[in-house]
Amino acid sequence: MSIIKKIITFRPSFTLRILTGLVSILILLSVCTFIGLSDRTRLNVRAAQFESRAIEAGAKVYYDQCARCHGANGEGVEGLGPGLASEFFVGRIELVRDEMQQQSIRVVVPSERLKQIGWTGSLRDYIIAVTESGIPVKTSNVWDVNHPTFGERYGGPLRGDQIRDVASFIVNYGLNPLPNDQAILPPAPGEGQAARPTPVPLTPEQEAGKQVYLAQGCAACHAIRGVGAQGAIGPNMNRMGAVAAERIASDDYKSKIQGQPPATTPEEYIRQSILYPNAYIVPQCPQGPCQANLMPRNYAQVIPPQDLDNLVAYLASLK
Amino acid sequence: MAFVGQKLIKQIQTTGLKATVAQRLDDAFTRFTAGLSWNDVRGILRGDPPPKPNPRVKPHTEGFWFHIRPTFYHEAVTTLYPTFRLGLLSALFFTFEIITGIFLMIFYTPSPTYAYGNMIDILTNVPFGKFMRDLHRLGAEAMVIVVTLHMVRTFVTGSYKKPRQFTWFTGVVLLIVTLFLSFSGYLLPWDQLAFWAVTIGTSMADAVPLIGPELNLLLRGAPDIGAGGLLRFYLFHVVLFPLIGVIFVAVHYYKVVRFGISLPPEMEPVGEDNARKVPPEKRVPFLPDILTNELMYAGVAFAVLAVSAATWYSAPLEHHADPLVTPNHTVAPWYFYWLQGLLKIPHMIPFLPTSIAVEVDRFFANVFGITPKVFWGVIVGPLMFLLLFVLPYIDPNPSRRYGDRKIMLSLGALFAAVIIYLSLAGIPTGVPITGFGYVGGDPASEVGQAFIPDEGVGPVRRLPYSQYVVGSFPINADPNTGSAGLDSLIRDIHNDMEARKVRPDPLGRRLSAEATGTLEVKQIQENLRQVIITINYTDEAGNPTQFKKYTFLHAGSGYAVE
Numbered sequence: 046m047s048i049i050k051k052i053i054t055f056r057p058s059f060t061l062r063i064l065t066g067l068v069s070i071l072i073l074l075s076v077c078t079f080i081g082l083s084d085r086t087r088l089n090v091r092a093a094q095f096e097s098r099a100i101e102a103g104a105k106v107y108y109d110q111c112a113r114c115h116g117a118n119g120e121g122v123e124g125l126g127p128g129l130a131s132e133f134f135v136g137r138i139e140l141v142r143d144e145m146q147q148q149s150i151r152v153v154v155p156s157e158r159l160k161q162i163g164w165t166g167s168l169r170d171y172i173i174a175v176t177e178s179g180i181p182v183k184t185s186n187v188w189d190v191n192h193p194t195f196g197e198r199y200g201g202p203l204r205g206d207q208i209r210d211v212a213s214f215i216v217n218y219g220l221n222p223l224p225n226d227q228a229i230l231p232p233a234p235g236e237g238q239a240a241r242p243t244p245v246p247l248t249p250e251q252e253a254g255k256q257v258y259l260a261q262g263c264a265a266c267h268a269i270r271g272v273g274a275q276g277a278i279g280p281n282m283n284r285m286g287a288v289a290a291e292r293i294a295s296d297d298y299k300s301k302i303q304g305q306p307p308a309t310t311p312e313e314y315i316r317q318s319i320l321y322p323n324a325y326i327v328p329q330c331p332q333g334p335c336q337a338n339l340m341p342r343n344y345a346q347v348i349p350p351q352d353l354d355n356l357v358a359y360l361a362s363l364k
Numbered sequence: 365m366a367f368v369g370q371k372l373i374k375q376i377q378t379t380g381l382k383a384t385v386a387q388r389l390d391d392a393f394t395r396f397t398a399g400l401s402w403n404d405v406r407g408i409l410r411g412d413p414p415p416k417p418n419p420r421v422k423p424h425t426e427g428f429w430f431h432i433r434p435t436f437y438h439e440a441v442t443t444l445y446p447t448f449r450l451g452l453l454s455a456l457f458f459t460f461e462i463i464t465g466i467f468l469m470i471f472y473t474p475s476p477t478y479a480y481g482n483m484i485d486i487l488t489n490v491p492f493g494k495f496m497r498d499l500h501r502l503g504a505e506a507m508v509i510v511v512t513l514h515m516v517r518t519f520v521t522g523s524y525k526k527p528r529q530f531t532w533f534t535g536v537v538l539l540i541v542t543l544f545l546s547f548s549g550y551l552l553p554w555d556q557l558a559f560w561a562v563t564i565g566t567s568m569a570d571a572v573p574l575i576g577p578e579l580n581l582l583l584r585g586a587p588d589i590g591a592g593g594l595l596r597f598y599l600f601h602v603v604l605f606p607l608i609g610v611i612f613v614a615v616h617y618y619k620v621v622r623f624g625i626s627l628p629p630e631m632e633p634v635g636e637d638n639a640r641k642v643p644p645e646k647r648v649p650f651l652p653d654i655l656t657n658e659l660m661y662a663g664v665a666f667a668v669l670a671v672s673a674a675t676w677y678s679a680p681l682e683h684h685a686d687p688l689v690t691p692n693h694t695v696a697p698w699y700f701y702w703l704q705g706l707l708k709i710p711h712m713i714p715f716l717p718t719s720i721a722v723e724v725d726r727f728f729a730n731v732f733g734i735t736p737k738v739f740w741g742v743i744v745g746p747l748m749f750l751l752l753f754v755l756p757y758i759d760p761n762p763s764r765r766y767g768d769r770k771i772m773l774s775l776g777a778l779f780a781a782v783i784i785y786l787s788l789a790g791i792p793t794g795v796p797i798t799g800f801g802y803v804g805g806d807p808a809s810e811v812g813q814a815f816i817p818d819e820g821v822g823p824v825r826r827l828p829y830s831q832y833v834v835g836s837f838p839i840n841a842d843p844n845t846g847s848a849g850l851d852s853l854i855r856d857i858h859n860d861m862e863a864r865k866v867r868p869d870p871l872g873r874r875l876s877a878e879a880t881g882t883l884e885v886k887q888i889q890e891n892l893r894q895v896i897i898t899i900n901y902t903d904e905a906g907n908p909t910q911f912k913k914y915t916f917l918h919a920g921s922g923y924a925v926e
């Protein structure tokens with residue numbers, strides 16, 4: 046008790062007050078000096094940290110928004126979007142740190158894509174521009190879609206900071222880009238027109254089948270070029286007729302089919318795939334290995350027989 | 365001109381150049397100090413006794429700054445007790461916040477497009493930027509504590525009693541101003557922490573009966589917080605509240621000087637205020653004693669703040685505000701936890717059997733249209749402040765002596781205990797033991813939240829990038845990943861999961877006994893990895909369920925050092 050009493054009735058002497066005050070000011074000034082001297086380096090270290098965090102945040106945006114068209118590893122998706130991790134697109138970069146701890150990016154191999162299209166700004170700015178506002182003029186029809194406009198200002202879902210983050214993420218591929226033959230490269234401006242086969246006119250049955258395809262929501266999971274089907278959950282159906290023929294000839298199909306007799310014609314295969322999706326699981330889907338149980342298993346009850354015939358005829362005609 | 369020059373020349377002719385310059389300088393000095401010559405100041409600094417007549421009272425009559433301060437204090441209030449200098453410290457912190465705030469203001473734009481980027485610029489591109497931000501934030505939180513303690517001390521010493529009722533009243537206004545200053549500043553970084561804390565806070569305004577939606581609209585400038593809300597909060601923070609603060613500090617302090625600081629209760633005849641009747645031998649002169657005392661306090665307070673900001677304290681900055689993503693476990697700032705705790709009281713009348721309590725709630729909802737949330741948060745919460753406002757006017761006891769105030773002091777302690785209990789209930793973990801106020805998802809998602817919190821760092825991000833090994837590892841008691849750090853992280857997750865299997869959370873939920881987990885590390889880019897925690901368990905309905913949570917980790921993001 047008496048100790049507490051001593052403390053709370055303590056009255057510092059004049060000298061003690063002056064001394065304590067002076068020491069405090071000294072401490073205050075030395076903290077400021079210390080910070081003033083070391084702040085340059087610490088600012089740079091922190092700037093590098095925040096750039097790293099921007100890349101982390103950008104990765105999340107990429108997997109949420111972009112991977113479905115540009116691939117899980119930035120390799121691109123046939124018909125949906127070009128690779129962004131290719132050396133052709135990102136070039137090759139190195140990170141350098143100087144003695145001031147300042148981190149900067151050195152471009153070792155510049156992007157060939159920028160040269161090809163004559164973009165004079167930086168790669169980062171090109172990515173930001175395309176992501177924000179899309180590609181305003183379509184120069185090639187190898188892609189089924191126009192680029193979505195992601196910027197909030199253009200009605201998209203992403204804020205400016207998110208777009209800058211995803212640009213940082215894509216530029217970061219440049220540290221170890223994919224070799225060009227492992228990615229899907231965009232055609233040069235003016236080219237690519239020929240890459241698309243001239244569409245064969247559909248028979249009335251096939252045309253009816255196309256309408257079934259759209260009406261039944263297949264388009265939400267399976268892309269078909271030129272008909273507005275952009276889903277990327279299941280394999281694309283661009284060449285379904287030809288693919289079906291390849292499938293039934295493959296050993297993978299013969300060894301894995303279960304619960305159903307193996308199909309012998311492409312039409313049978315397609316019908317089987319629609320009615321019994323789990324009979325055979327296709328190896329590769331746009332976002333990695335295909336999963337069982339994803340495709341609805343009730344089409345036998347949902348699609349009338351006549352419609353089903355038309356649908357199969359339509360898909361088999363795509364070659 | 366000629367006239368001035370003539371006088372000067374004449375003086376030089378009569379007294380010599382050196383003496384003239386010395387005398388003119390001393391004149392200027394005396395004008396600057398409002399009445400003290402250089403020799404007077406030297407005497408003060410040397411601790412000399414005041415000469416007679418005492419020139420040290422001149423600044424109190426001549427100059428503004430000293431004129432608002434008394435010329436002497438009673439000896440009894442110059443020890444640590446009874447004031448603990450908490451009022452002085454409140455004023456010092458207020459000033460300190462204005463100075464650091466003006467610095468930050470230079471680099472800040474109140475717009476959702478720029479605010480967050482400005483914060484990053486302050487941290488990465490402005491010399492002293494992080495230091496100033498830490499100081500401002502730390503100072504704000506310290507100010508809330510100091511002002512509250514100041515209130516507690518004036519309550520305990522009974523200094524709110526006649527004639528100081530209005531001093532207390534203006535003090536409560538200052539407490540509210542302090543809380544609102546802190547709260548309005550909270551939004552400005554425009555990060556997730558800020559955005560959701562303020563969304564919760566302003567949604568209370570929405571629940572106010574009758575005028576709620578209008579009030580909410582007035583605060584936010586739109587149905588949701590956006591550009592309009594940010595600008596308003598900014599203007600509140602830098603104009604409105606500081607202005608109210610300055611005005612009320614002036615009134616408050618005028619009252620303090622007018623009545624004098626109350627003496628320790630035992631030195632006062634019951635019911636008779638004698639603070640201004642100071643016998644000459646008990647007077648401690650302002651110059652030099654009180655002034656040096658205050659300067660000492662200012663020096664120590666600022667030095668402690670500066671050392672803290674330079675060492676252990678770092679103001680948080682979470683991800684950019686995102687109205688579409690509500691982070692798990694969003695909370696109000698800690699000084700509003702009690703309000704959040706109030707909101708969690710489930711019924712209008714607590715402690716009744718549930719069936720009756722529900723009936724009572726229904727009655728109130730039907731007749732008055734208010735729910736328990738509105739009642740506790742919007743009516744009872746502000747009523748607590750009303751209670752503070754009227755306290756000096758309803759306390760009938762004239763005596764300030766502790767022995768005479770047993771009831772009031774017990775009530776005060778009870779009030780404090782309730783506030784602390786409610787504050788504990790306000791945080792997501794709830795009150796220890798009783799579990800009241802606990803909010804949490806199912807146990808698997810709580811494992812995810814514990815290791816990869818939506819905001820903040822957490823163990824997974826704290827483990828440095830280099831400690832991760834690419835691969836997929838089962839979560840068990842003796843992992844063998846080849847990296848000591850990753851092994852110990854996996855062990856920690858394992859232990860956490862096991863604990864949740866045995867010990868139910870306050871809502872009685874456990875992680876199902878056969879639950880298993882995996883931790884997967886994927887290489888995404890050269891220097892970027894993804895860490896995924898997957899837990900397979902059986903949910904309450906008996907269905908096999910999978911919980912998945914991931915984060916990206918860059919080699920240079922430096923969470924480990926934070």
Ligand code: HEM
Pocket residue numbers: 447449450451452454455458511512514515518523524528531532533534535536538539542613616617620624625626627
């Ligand atoms: C920004 C906030 C505040 C400032 C700057 C401030 C400043 C001061 C100062 C400098 C004093 C002189 C005595 C002392 O240092 O204790 C004082 C006294 C007093 N304050 Fe405050 N104060 C603030 C908030 C409050 C609050 C929140 C309350 C109570 C609700 C309060 C109630 C009082 C009372 C009753 C006195 C008279 C004490 C006495 O005469 O012993 N003040 N205030």
